[in-house]
Amino acid sequence: MKRAMQELLDGLEDAKDRITNMNDKIHEDFAIGLNAAIGPLQMKDEALEASIEALKLDVQEKDNTHQAEIEAPKVEIQELKTKLVLCKNSIANGATANDAYTVQAAPRIEVLKPKDFKELAMTGLFSAYKMGKFNLSHRVVLAPMTRCRALNGVPQPALSEYYGQRSTEGGLLITEATPITQEGIGFPHVPGIYTEEQIEAWKKVVDAVHAKGGPIFRQLWHVGRASHKIYQPGGCAPISSTSLSISENWKILMPDGTQDNFSKPRALETSEIPKIVERFRRAAINSIRAGFDGIELHAAHGYLIDQFLKDGINDRIDKYGGSIENRCRFLMEIIRVTVAAIGGDRVAIRISPAINLFEAMDSDPLNLGLTVIEQLNSFQADTGSKLAYLHVTRPRFMPSREQVSENEEAKLMQTLRRAYHGTFMSSGGFTRELGMKAVTDSDADPISYGRIFISNPDLVYGFKINAPLNEYVRETFYSHDPVVGYTDYPFLGQEGSDKDSYMTKVCS
Numbered sequence: 001m002k003r004a005m006q007e008l009l010d011g012l013e014d015a016k017d018r019i020t021n022m023n024d025k026i027h028e029d030f031a032i033g034l035n036a037a038i039g040p041l042q043m044k045d046e047a048l049e050a051s052i053e054a055l056k057l058d059v060q061e062k063d064n065t066h067q068a069e070i071e072a073p074k075v076e077i078q079e080l081k082t083k084l085v086l087c088k089n090s091i092a093n094g095a096t097a098n099d100a101y102t103v104q105a106a107p108r109i110e111v112l113k114p115k116d117f118k119e120l121a122m123t124g125l126f127s128a129y130k131m132g133k134f135n136l137s138h139r140v141v142l143a144p145m146t147r148c149r150a151l152n153g154v155p156q157p158a159l160s161e162y163y164g165q166r167s168t169e170g171g172l173l174i175t176e177a178t179p180i181t182q183e184g185i186g187f188p189h190v191p192g193i194y195t196e197e198q199i200e201a202w203k204k205v206v207d208a209v210h211a212k213g214g215p216i217f218r219q220l221w222h223v224g225r226a227s228h229k230i231y232q233p234g235g236c237a238p239i240s241s242t243s244l245s246i247s248e249n250w251k252i253l254m255p256d257g258t259q260d261n262f263s264k265p266r267a268l269e270t271s272e273i274p275k276i277v278e279r280f281r282r283a284a285i286n287s288i289r290a291g292f293d294g295i296e297l298h299a300a301h302g303y304l305i306d307q308f309l310k311d312g313i314n315d316r317i318d319k320y321g322g323s324i325e326n327r328c329r330f331l332m333e334i335i336r337v338t339v340a341a342i343g344g345d346r347v348a349i350r351i352s353p354a355i356n357l358f359e360a361m362d363s364d365p366l367n368l369g370l371t372v373i374e375q376l377n378s379f380q381a382d383t384g385s386k387l388a389y390l391h392v393t394r395p396r397f398m399p400s401r402e403q404v405s406e407n408e409e410a411k412l413m414q415t416l417r418r419a420y421h422g423t424f425m426s427s428g429g430f431t432r433e434l435g436m437k438a439v440t441d442s443d444a445d446p447i448s449y450g451r452i453f454i455s456n457p458d459l460v461y462g463f464k465i466n467a468p469l470n471e472y473v474r475e476t477f478y479s480h481d482p483v484v485g486y487t488d489y490p491f492l493g494q495e496g497s498d499k500d501s502y503m504t505k506v507c508s
């Protein structure tokens with residue numbers, strides 16, 4: 001019985017082994033079969049991927065060829081248009097048909113081709129720049145410029161068109177100076193930022209710029225004594241750091257287009273100053289509410305803040321006058337409250353220590369500039385708030401009243417630039433070449449362009465291809481027309497443009 005059981009157990013063991021062997025064999029066969037089946041599939045897959053890659057390369061190559069084919073005639077057209085402009089220009093300037101032909105045959109300028117753009121993109125004005133949180137794709141900035149095209153202090157659709165025309169992807173625009181209160185007005189038809197209606201209207205301007213991908217800062221303005229009773233609420237005297245008037249050598253533009261003397265100002269009481277500081281703070285908040293990317297405090301060109309900074313004007317005996325630190329106090333208080341309200345990276349400052357516009361003279365412009373800069377540096381270090389930029393106007397902007405020589409000016413600007421810890425923007429008399437040089441030599445980060453940006457809505461493109469530029473018409477700088485001399489300057493090669501009418505007017 002025992003043996004019979006043992007035989008049965010052995011038989012079972014045998015059967016188990018056979019089953020295990022069979023299972024292994026089946027698995028083995030299955031694995032071989034599977035591999036045999038997957039192998040070709042994998043190969044097909046790889047072959048498929050390879051042919052997709054080949055196709056992609058082919059499409060890319062065709063696309064490149066196409067692109068080149070499309071660009072070539074575009075460049076040719078641009079070259080022809082440039083030659084045409086040169087030709088028309090020569091005729092307008094009294095050249096004979098023969099001269100015109102010579103110009104046409106040998107243009108004075110070299111128009112760049114798109115292949116050169118790649119190299120250009122790395123250099124000077126055309127190199128990208130990180131300005132705090134803003135990624136600028138080039139260094140050509142629209143300088144703030146008063147253009148008097150508002151209606152009852154409210155921006156009109158023409159402003160959206162004007163700023164929209166001048167915006168580029170990643171290109172910074174700064175608006176015209178905008179009064180923070182009615183008392184801050186000293187020009188006719190300027191758009192403010194102190195009523196809800198104004199904020200709503202500015203939103204459309206901002207939208208037009210943002211639609212093109214560029215940031216826009218608003219310049220905040222109080223003219224102080226550079227005003228006339230006619231612009232003041234209730235016909236009161238304008239306010240200032242002083243009660244001294246701007247002399248009759250300077251004139252103010254009146255609402256009817258005539259000129260008059262500036263009105264005698266009233267010196268602010270010390271206790272009134274916080275109210276003005278508060279107005280700057282409110283205007284900064286209003287700017288952000290209107291969608292602006294930041295604000296620039298106008299502490300330049302003889303307006304209210306400059307009237308505190310300069311010892312040729314500020315004759316106060318309180319804590320806002322006397323020592324250079326006291327004269328900087330008003331500016332620093334405004335910076336402090338605006339930074340607290342909207343953040344340092346949205347606050348910029350413009351100064352012009354060496355410009356005596358409206359008799360804003362200082363006995364030591366370099367020391368004044370350096371003191372402002374030291375205070376800005378300390379403020380940034382103490383608070384950890386980096387300001388957006390410091391914008392400095394070169395004295396050259398006012399050649400007829402120039403106080404300093406070209407050498408002195410270069411030294412002054414370089415000293416200020418080296419002293420400031422942050423983005424340094426320079427303005428005044430820059431051409432394409434001077435801008436390229438300033439950025440390459442690290443004399444400035446971005447450059448702001450004024451007059452030639454008025455007359456060349458696509459200035460950035462014009463600079464890129466090194467095209468001849470439209471001349472500006474000084475007579476229409478401050479006229480009230482929403483089109484003429486404002487939005488009607490022709491774009492490069494614009495069809496049917498009346499470009500030559502601008503080209504013939506030479507304005508210094």
Ligand SMILES: Cc1cc2nc3c(=O)[nH]c(=O)nc-3n(C[C@H](O)[C@H](O)[C@H](O)COP(=O)(O)O)c2cc1C
Pocket residue numbers: 143144145146147176177219298300301350393397427428429430448449450451452477478
């Ligand atoms: C018509 C006109 C209006 C200006 N308005 C302002 C202004 O509102 N705020 C300001 O800071 N500078 C103003 N400026 C000065 C410009 O911002 C700029 O610094 C000046 O034109 C020098 O640059 P440019 O040589 O490129 O023109 C104005 C200049 C012009 C020609």
